Amino acid sequence: MTQDTIVSSWNDFDPLRHVIVGRADHCCVPPSEPAVDDKVPVDSKMKGMWGPRPLETVEAANEQLDGFAKLLESRGIRVDRPTPIQWNQAVSTPDFRTFSMFGCMPPRDVLLTVGNEILSAAMSFRCRYFEYLAYWPLMNQYFREDPNFRWEQAPRPRLTDESYRPNYGMGKHAMTIEERLEKVAAKEFVTTEVEPMFDAADVMRMGKDLFVQHGLTTNRTAMEWMQRHFPNHRVHAVNFPGDPYPIHIDATFVPLRPGLCINNPHRKMPEEQRKIFAKNDWEIVDAAMPAHDNPPPLCYSSTWLSMNCLVLDHKTVCVEASEVHQMEQMDKLGMEVIPVPLRDAYAFGGGIHCCTADVYREGTCEDYFP
Numbered sequence: 011m012t013q014d015t016i017v018s019s020w021n022d023f024d025p026l027r028h029v030i031v032g033r034a035d036h037c038c039v040p041p042s043e044p045a046v047d048d049k050v051p052v053d054s055k056m057k058g059m060w061g062p063r064p065l066e067t068v069e070a071a072n073e074q075l076d077g078f079a080k081l082l083e084s085r086g087i088r089v090d091r092p093t094p095i096q097w098n099q100a101v102s103t104p105d106f107r108t109f110s111m112f113g114c115m116p117p118r119d120v121l122l123t124v125g126n127e128i129l130s131a132a133m134s135f136r137c138r139y140f141e142y143l144a145y146w147p148l149m150n151q152y153f154r155e156d157p158n159f160r161w162e163q164a165p166r167p168r169l170t171d172e173s174y175r176p177n178y179g180m181g182k183h184a185m186t187i188e189e190r191l192e193k194v195a196a197k198e199f200v201t202t203e204v205e206p207m208f209d210a211a212d213v214m215r216m217g218k219d220l221f222v223q224h225g226l227t228t229n230r231t232a233m234e235w236m237q238r239h240f241p242n243h244r245v246h247a248v249n250f251p252g253d254p255y256p257i258h259i260d261a262t263f264v265p266l267r268p269g270l271c272i273n274n275p276h277r278k279m280p281e282e283q284r285k286i287f288a289k290n291d292w293e294i295v296d297a298a299m300p301a302h303d304n305p306p307p308l309c310y311s312s313t314w315l316s317m318n319c320l321v322l323d324h325k326t327v328c329v330e331a332s333e334v335h336q337m338e339q340m341d342k343l344g345m346e347v348i349p350v351p352l353r354d355a356y357a358f359g360g361g362i363h364c365c366t367a368d369v370y371r372e373g374t375c376e377d378y379f380p
């Protein structure tokens with residue numbers, strides 16, 4: 011790496027030097043649309059509501075996000091922040107319309123860093139179609155500063171009605187959790203395969219290998235696209251049949267250091283897919299139980315944000331400060347734990363890992379699964 015290198019990151023555990031932390035400004039609960047409707051559980055208070063989130067919740071989330079940014083800076087990590095736009099605007103393309111956007115939390119969903127490239131994802135939520143704009147100033151800046159930075163954008167999906175199964179789980183087709191689990195086992199999600207669609211947070215980067223969760227935000231066509239886009243990588247499809255709302259891999263399967271991952275005990279990786287880890291002497295440990303019985307109000311995510319941690323290096327990890335069981339487990343696994351209060355930001359789309367995106371970690375592209 012030359013001195014001018016700004017962007018480089020191959021995994022989620024090598025020493026972190028530069029990161030983006032999201033902001034809650036102007037975040038909205040999005041209006042009804044096929045992919046969002048499928049994510050919000052039937053019994054959620056969020057069903058049917060949309061519009062700007064209450065100001066006091068935005069302020070509380072921002073206070074914690076700012077605190078997390080300061081903490082990272084105090085450890086010598088460079089922190090950049092997105093530039094929020096007014097998300098409470100109707101937008102349209104030739105193919106769809108929506109009455110509001112979403113926000114610029116969490117960056118991990120949008121930005122996939124692979125080596126010296128940052129790729130904006132082809133997201134399946136219409137309300138998130140323009141979210142990359144919040145990161146445009148940073149991408150443009152890195153492009154000027156770093157002669158090797160690859161500023162990339164996955165093919166923009168059209169997100170017409172063809173991209174979604176009609177009436178999936180809606181109205182009279184509403185599903186019980188058991189019915190949802192059957193669909194998940196059959197890999198039948200709200201999204202179809204007419205075009206590549208993915209969220210960056212469905213991709214777990216481990217050097218030469220990219221493990222990609224097939225779920226409601228990422229389809230098989232996207233994996234095929236990724237394999238052609240990253241010809242020197244191996245793209246592996248993974249899925250977790252125990253998860254009724256499979257979205258994003260980072261509350262399900264999380265690497266802590268080379269050779270060690272934690273796996274959500276309710277969403278176990280199938281035996282067949284574990285083989286590659288066993289064969290290469292990786293240990294997969296059941297994650298500790300969440301400290302909370304319920305997510306905070308107006309939150310899309312499950313209580314398993316408990317395991318959504320940010321690894322700073324092979325011995326140090328940031329865990330949400332109220333997640334006592336997860337902190338204790340990390341300690342037992344030999345990690346130094348930094349408690350970070352972030353629960354007020356959960357409702358905005360995720361936890362400690364979600365609210366960040368890698369810009370630079372030390373290290374190179376290793377082959378952990380030869």
Ligand code: DAV
Nearest residue numbers: 258261311312360364
């Ligand atoms: O368990 O609800 C949350 C992941 C957010 N990025 C869950 C997944």
